[in-house]
Amino acid sequence: MTFRGWLLDLYLNQEEGLTLWFIGEDDRRVCFRQAFPVSFYAAGPNEQLRALWKRVAGKKGVLGLSRRQKQDVFVADLVDVMQIDMDSPASQVSLFREIEAEFPDLTYYDADVTIGTRYMARHGVFPLALCELEVDGNQLIQSIRPLNTRWDLTPDLPPLRIFELKPDCDPNRGKVRLLLMRTDRFARHIPLDPAGDYLRLINEALADYDPDIFVTDWGDSWLIPFLNAQSEEKGIPLQLNRDATRPVRWQKETTYFSYGHIIYRPEEAHLFGRCHVDRKSSMMWSDYSLAGTLEMARVTTLPIEKAARVSPGQGISAMQVITALEEDVLVPYQKRQVEEFKSGMQLIQSDRGGMIYQPKVGLHMDVAQVDFVSMYPAVIIKGNISPEVPLPDLLDPAREELGVVPLTLKPLYQKRVEIKQKIRQYPPDHPMVATLKERANALKWLLVVCFGFLGYKNARYGRIEAHEAVTKGGREVLLRAKEVAEAEGFEVLHMYVDALWIKKKGCNRPEHFTDVISKINLYTGLTINLDGVYRWVAFLPSKTDARIPIANRYFGVFQSGEIKVRGLEARRRDTPIWIAAVQKQMIALLGQARTKAELSACIHEAFCFYYSSLEKLEKNLVPVDQLVINGKVSYALEAYKASTASVRAARQMEAAGMTIKPGMRIRFIYRKGEPDVFAWDLGKPIDPLEVNKPKYIELLAKAGSAVLAPFGISEALFREWSENRSIQMKFNQTLFN
Amino acid sequence: MENSLIPFSTPLPSRRFLAIGAHALSNKMLELIAKLSLMQPVTVLDCGNRSNMYSVAKMIRPYTSDPVRVMCNIRLSRAFTCYQVLAMLQAVAANPPQEPLVVLDLLATFLDEDVELKDAQRLLDQSLALLTQLSDSAPVVISVRPIPLIAHQRAILLELLKNNVDVCWEEPLALQAAQQIQIPLFG
Incomplete structure (x- = not known):
């Protein structure tokens, strides 16, 4: 039988190898199975390989053993390896565990490649790929071929059934009384009644609607554990999986370090035959929502449930592994390649980051911001920077044939550029624009992390010298851009890694910058775009010394009226919502000014708004939940010697019996007296009169003064006024002596 | 630089020295590297991202008119996982240096909880065997930091290391505390 449909879910089974769920073109949801033999490799001294051969020959699941010569990216010549062919991925996993413990000194390849990645590399099939299958009478897939690719700009997508439950x-703050259930066919509020009728209702709705994507809020941490416990306690069955033979699969909680932050990920609930997406556990949901998650799953081949939750780094890693498998390059299990020896001088010269040219502090009118499009990925592709390729001479590649890393990035980069071009073809309010933007954002994050991943210790295709070559290329590009801009008579006000802020008398329209942009494109070989022309932009100084400029701390208003803010309190995750909102509104009021002359009236308006906000705070008119500070603990609590506000709040939660893990977000409010913080997630109410108002005035004054500093109002003066509603004039005593 | 708190006098004899202290005694080890590099080539294996060559350059500047030449006396490589530490030592042992070998923050990557303790122990055993071999031809100076509370299950690794060196020096607690106290502005 021939079947056409979209791949939704794929997982291991102990019998045939794989279980695959499809959404048919006829809207049926169909499950097939498929045999999937896999191979992995071992390399090392001959005597150890002989011992391994003897150990595994004839073992259950082993289909064959052979000697091969294969390519390890970190070794110039082909390496001799022993190939172990297994009948299924499940038996490969269990045999590898055994032999790794017994032969730890051997080098293993292709030993821990995920099943989705292997499947993609072999059949070219990925999540939501439209496929054509040949299936036998036992529902076993005999052959499968994709009818579209990961790189299609407007792919044919299935009509997904989405079921929301929240x-x-x-649930960490209050008592849940209702569950809200919504699909494209119905929406219901279900009370949590003691008899458990809500379980019957959910079960019936799931059976009737048969969703593909089960979207929840707090599904991992509260909803699914709660529903499962209630189902067991009340003896009312609840079938969350489409595959009725399986229970929910729980993935352990974890804490990890990523881009300078300790991140905590709670336990995850995974379903079989449909996908569970918990919006509260999906780290990038606010950036790219469901459309971006599905795009991420398609291009990375990660399962949809995983693509929603993991960092983009895992996506890039999966893509590099696919490239390696497609190119018949070995996938190392443990990377052992080390940095080449350098002299102390060479380390100083090479171990540098992006180029920063400190801003000219103050207010500037008619400034253009020009940004390189995905600069580091573009440098990687242009310079062919990959661990196995000799390093480029600045931007000129050492060889033409692309290495694993640029080969992986090139289609991704091109797809993002094409999606962005497509966005420009629609009017801004067109319904396609939001979806395309979410997809472009998902691709952006993959491109953003690919550079860091080159230097990441556990990256299979990482190499520190390649990582350094990228920043070196980036610095060169920015310097060339600066030379071009200055030669064209522009003043360069600020440069930050991949962006320049330039101005020239008489240039205040986008078309005035077209020529310089074309010349930069030509001279660097990379694409640079006009981000916009600011009516005005203010570069802020250091908080501790007004004479010192700070990179990437600014705010300004584009000619379109759009406001751009970087490095201010409004951009920080830990800033209370209300303080961020006041700061944004002050900037918005300043943003009404079209000319320098109009600014003074706007400054007055911004200050009045600040004053009215201050009064609201003093009169207890600010809702307490908008004063919550979103802190974090990066270590286990016992490791802290000094006690920060977040740690004090976390200790209150621990004392109340809650488990605190490194990387967890800790929400709290500053309160009067002792204890001086109130842990928000204890779930108790706080009397608004207990709020430590002087502390919030201090925070508000900091945020407000950052906005008015470019207009000559110092932070100290602003704080003094905020605290006392007057300013004490301080005279220099010597004047009177 | 002359008043180093670490009781190593140069030239170093061919032995294995271990220094234990907060931050793997980074500043003191960089002083040692600077001091050695003024006189002779030195090989540095950085296992904890501690090789701040800007500091070394500043330290040597008052003692030489040719800082670039002195900085070129330092030959270094960095490892970011314990698998890489072993691979780096294997690479060095294949062509053992005759000059002093300084290993910075040796245990840092062995405390990584992604690596099972038994694997970390096996890799450290092999690394220590190589360090012993290397100390036959040149002095080996190793620095580590005390095992943090959060990784107390891995304290055995430090014991293993202590048992495999000739000289072990631990930064006295008083010195550690003194470094944390701000010097009073007026006498």
Whole structure:
């Protein structure tokens, strides 16, 4: 039988190898199985390989053993390896565990490649790929071929059935009374009645609607554990999986270090035959939502449930592994390649980051911001920077044939550029624009992390020298751009890694910058775009010394009226919502000014708004939940010697019996007296009169003064006024002596 | 630089020295590297991202008119996982240097909880065997930091290391505390 449909889910089974769920073109949801033999490799001294051969020959699941010569990217010549062919991925996993413990000194390849990645590399099939299958009478897939690719700009996508279920409030803060259930066919509020009728209702709705994507809020941390426990306690069955033979699969909680932050990921609930996406556990949901998640799953081949939750780094890693498998390059299990020896001088010269040219502090009118499009990925592709390729001479590649890393990035980079071009073809309010933007954002994050991943210790295709070559290329590009801009008579006000802020008398329209942009494109070989022309932009100084400029700390208003803010309190995750909102509104009021002359009236308006906000705070008119500070603990609590506000709040939660893990977000409010913080997630109410108002005035004054500093109002003066509503004039005593 | 708190006098004899202290005694080890590099080539294996060559350059500047030449006396490589530490030592042992070998923050990557303790122990055993071999031809100076509370299950690794060196020096607690106290502005 021939079947056409979209791949939704794929997982291991102990019998045939794989279980695959499809959404048919006829809207049926169909499950097939498929045999999937896999191979992995071992390399090392001959005597150890002989011992391994003897150990595994004839073992259950082993289909064959042979000697091969294969390419390890970190070794110039082909390496001799022993190939172990297994009948299924499940038996490969269990045999590898055994032999790794017994032969730890051997080098292993292709030993821990995920099943989705292997499947993609062999059949070219990925999540939501439209496929054509030949299936036998036992529902076993005999052959499969994709009818579209990961790089299609407007892929043919299935009509997904999406089922949303969420509690009526944050379960960490209050008592949940209702569950809100919504699909494209119905929406219901279900009370949590003691008899458990809600379980029957959910079960019936799931059976009737048969969703593909089960979207929840707090599904991993609260909703699914709660529903499962209630189902067991009340003896009312609840079938969350489409595959009725399986229970929910729980993935352990974890804490990890990523881009300078300790991140905590709670336990995850994974379903079989459909996908569970918990919006509260999906780290990038606010950036790219469901459309971006599906795009991420398609291009990376990660399962949809995983693509929603993991960092983009895992996506890039999976893509590099696919490239390696497609190119018949070995996938190392443990990277052992080390940095080449350098002299102390060479380390100083090479171990540098992006180029920064400190801004000219103050207010500037008619400034253009020009950005290189995905600069580091572009440098990687242009310079062919990959661990196995000799390093480029600045931007000129050492060889033409692309290495694993640029080969992986090139289609991704091109797809993002094409999606962005497509966005420009629609009017801004067109319904396609939001979806395309979410997809472009998902691709952006993959491109953003690919550079860091080259230097990441556990990256299979990482190499520190390649990482350094990228920043070196980036610095060269920016310097060339600066030379071009200055030669064209522009003043360069600021440069930050991949962006320049330039101005020239008489240039205040986008078309005035077209020529310089074309010349930069030509001279660097990379694409640079006009981000916009600012009516005005203010570069801020250091908080501790007004004479010192700070890179990437600015705010400004584009000619379109759009406001751009970087490095201010409004951009920080830990800033209370209300303080961020006041700061943004002050900037918005300043943003009404079209000329320098109009600014003074706007400054007055911004200050009045600040004053009214201050009064609201003093009169207890600010809702307490908008004063919550979103802190974090990066270590286990016992490791802290000094006690920060977040740690003090976390200790309150621990004392209340809650488990605190490194990387967890800790929400708290500053309160009067002792204890001086109130842990928000204890779930108790706080009397607004207990709020430590002087502390919030201090925070508000900091945020407000950052906005007014470019207009000559110092932070100290602003704080003094905020605290006392007057300013004490301080005279220099010597004047009177 | 002359008043180093670490009781190593140069030239170093061919032995294995271990220094234990907060931050793997980074500043003191960089002083040692600077001091050695003024006189002779030195090989540095950085296992904890501690090789701040800007500091070394500043330290040597008052003692030489040719800082670039002195900085070129330093030959270094960095490892970011314990698998890489072993691979780096294997690479060095294949062509053992005759000049002093300084290993910075040796245990840092062995405390990584992604690596099982038994694997970390096996890799450290092999690394220590190579360090012993290397100390036959040149002095080996190793620095580590005390095992943090959060990784107390891995304290055995430090014991293993202590048992495999000739001289072990631990930064006295008083010195550690003194470094944390701000010197009073007025006498």
